[in-house]
Amino acid sequence: MPNVRGNTDEPAWVRWTLIAVAVMFMALFLLLPLILVFYCAFEEGLTTYWEALTSRRTLRAIGVTLLTIGIAVPINVLFGIMSAWCLGKFNFWGKSLLISLIDLPFAVSPVIAGLLFVLLFGLNSLLGDWLMDAFGIKILHTTTATVIATMFVTFPFVTRELLPIMQAQGTEEELAARVLGANGLQIFFRVTLPNIKWALLYGVVLCNARAMGEFGAVNVVSHGGKNNTLSLLIYETYQSDLVAAFAVSTLLALMAIITLILKTFIEMRTARKEGIEI
Amino acid sequence: MSIEVQNITKSFGNFLALNDVSLYIKSGELVALLGPSGSGKTTLLRIIAGLEQADPGSGPILFNNHNMENSKVGDRGVGFVFQHYALFRHMTVFENVAFGLRVRPRQLRPDNGEIRRRVLELLRLVQLDTQANRYPHQLSGGQRQRVALARALAVEPQVLLLDEPFGALDAKVRVELRQWLRRLHDEIHLTSVFVTHDQDEALELADRVAVMNAGKVEQFATPNEVFHKPATEFVMNFLGSVNKFRGQITDGKVRLGGQYIMDAPKDTEEAKLFVRPHELHISHEKTPNSFNLRAVVTRIHSAGARVRVELETHSGDPMTAEMTHARLSELKLENGQDVYITPGNIHVFGDDAHALEE
DSSP states (O other): EEEEEEETTTHHHHEEEEHHHHHHHHIIIIIIHHHHHHHHTTTTTHHHHHHHHHSHHHHHHHHHHHHHHHHHHHHHHHHHHHHHHHHHOOOTTTTHHHHHHHHHHSOOOOHHHHHHHHHHHTTTTTTHHHHHHHHOOOOOOOOOHHHHHHHHHHHHHHHHHHHHHHHOSSSHHHHHHHHTOOHHHHHHIIIHHHHHHHHHHHHHHHHHHHHHHHHHHHHOOSSSGGGGHHHHHHHHHHTTTTHHHHHHHHHHHHHHHHHHHHHHHHHHHHHHHHHHHO | EEEEEEEEEEEEEEEEEEEEEEEEEOOOOOOEEOOOOSSSSSHHHHHTTSSSOOTTTOOOOTTTEOOTTTTGGGGSSSSEOOOOOOOTSSSSSHHHHHHHTSSSSSOOOOOOOHHHHHHHHHHHHHOOOOGSSSSSGGGOOHHHHHHHHHHHTTTTOEEEESSSSSTOOOOOHHHHHHHHHHHHHHHOEEEEEEESHHHHHHHHHHHOOEEEEEEEEEEEEEEHHHHOSSBBBHHHHHOOOOOEEEEEEEETTTEETEEEEEEEEOOOOOOOEOOOGGGEESSSSTTSSSOOOEEEEEEESSSSSSEEEEEEEEOEEEEEEEHHHHHHHHHOOOTTOOEEESSSSOOEEEETTTTOOO
C-alpha cells in the first residue's frame, strides 16, 4: 500500500500526544487564569462589579493611565520613527553602540529603571533639587514621573519594529524620489511612511500594551493614591478588596485581548503582503 | 543637452573610484560607460546625476555649458533609472509615473487631468498602458524596468541616466529590451548615458562607448573603433577573448618569430601582440610569408552559430580560434590533430599598454 501520510511525518500517536500536551499546557497556564479573572470579578454580582469600576479611585486610575499612554506613546512613536530612520537609512560613527543603547530598557529590570529616576529626580539629587529651586517643579511622586518612567520602559518598541524593515528597504526609493524633485517632507510622507505603516502600527500596539500594563518602574516613582495607574490600583486593592482588584483587572485583560486581536490582524496583513512580494 | 565632466576625482576612504576623469558627451548622444565592477562607471554616473559629490579640487560638471555644481539633484533636470528600479512599492504603476509631477510646487504642478494625460501617454510609450493599476510586485522584471523608465521620463528630463538598466533581467528579455531602448532613443533623442559591464550591450546600443578601468577612461570612441582599434591592452582584453603572443623588437622593428610585423616607435622595449579568435587562422599547410606556429587541437565547441576551437602550442600556451561551420568541415579538424596557426589582424601594444600605431 502506498504511503499516504508522507515520509516526513511522525506517527499519528506522536503528533496527537504533542498537540494534546501543548493545548493542555496553554489551557492551564493562559486560558484558566484569564477565565478566573473574569469569574472572580463577577463573583459578587454585576452591581458590585459595576460599583468597583465606577468608584472614584478607579475612574481616577483610568484617567491617569489614559494620560500616561496619551503622552508616552505618541512621544515614543515620534522618537521611534526618528531613531529608526536615522539608524536604518544612514551610516555614522557609533551607530552600533546607539542600537545597543536603544535596547537598554529591555535589558534592565523595570524596578531598576524606576530607581534610576528616583536617583535622578528625588530629593538631594542634583537634577531634582535644581528643578525644585529654579522652577519649583516637583517630578518624583507625580504623574510626570509616571509618564517619564513609562516612556523609558516602552522606549524600544517602535524603533525595534521599524529598524529591520527600514534597513531591508534601503534608501533607493528615497533617492529616486529626490531625483524626481521631491523635498524632504514629501519624501517622508509619500515614500518612507507608507512603506513602514504596518510595522509602525504593530510597534504602536505593542508599545501601548506595555505602557498600560507597566508596573515595576511606575511603582517605584509613584506615590500611589491619586497618582495610581490601573496596574498600581490593582496592586493596592488586591489585599483589601479582592473583587475590586479583579474588576479593574478585567479592564486590563480586555485591553490585552484587543491588543492580541489587533496584533494578529496586522501580522496577517503583513504576511499576506510579503507573500505576494516574494 | 550636452554633458561635460572635467577632471573628476572621487575616493571612498582609501579607494580611488575615479581618477581625473574628463568626458564630453554630445547633445542627443547615447553613451555607454563600460567596465568591470569597481572601475568607477556607476560612481561617474551618480556624480553626473548629483547623487554623489566629486572630491574637492575636481573640475565642474556642465550641462549645456552650465555649471551644475550647486544645483541639487532634483533641480538638474535628470532622469535616473536605478539598477534595481527603486519603484515605489506601495504605489500603482500610474502613481509611480505620476510621482515626479505630483511633488512639484503648486504653481508648476499640472492639474489632475493633465497629469493623467501625460502619464497615460508615457505608459503607452513604454507599452504598459494596460498595467496602470497594477503594483510593482505584480510585474515582471522587464515591465518594472519600463515603469522606471517612464517614471524618469515623466519629469521631462534634459538628460537620461541609466544604471545597469538590464543587469537584473534574464538574457532573452535583455536583448529585446535593449533593442527597444535603442528605438526609443532614436524617437526621442534625449542625451542618455547608461552603465553596463556587458560589452555586447554597450557595442550594440551606444553611439559611443567609454571603456573604463580602475577609475580611468581607457578609450572613448564609437563601438566600431573600440572593437577594431582598441587604444589599450585593457580595452582589447575587455571587449572579447584574445590570443597573446610575445613579439621581439630588434633594429626598431617588431617581429613575431622572425616575421616582420611593423616598425616600432623609438624607445619601445616590449611588444605584446594580441589576436582575436576570429582572426586566428588554422590550416594544415604553412601559410607563406606569414608567421606560422605549430599547435594541437584540444577541444572543438561546435554547438553555436560559430565553431570555437581550442588549441595548445608546442610550448604549452593555450590558443582559441573561431570559424564558420563550413570552414570546420573543410578542414576536417579532430581532437589531437597537429595544425598550423597564423594570426590575421594583429594588435600590438607597447610598454605602457597603449596601442602602437603603424
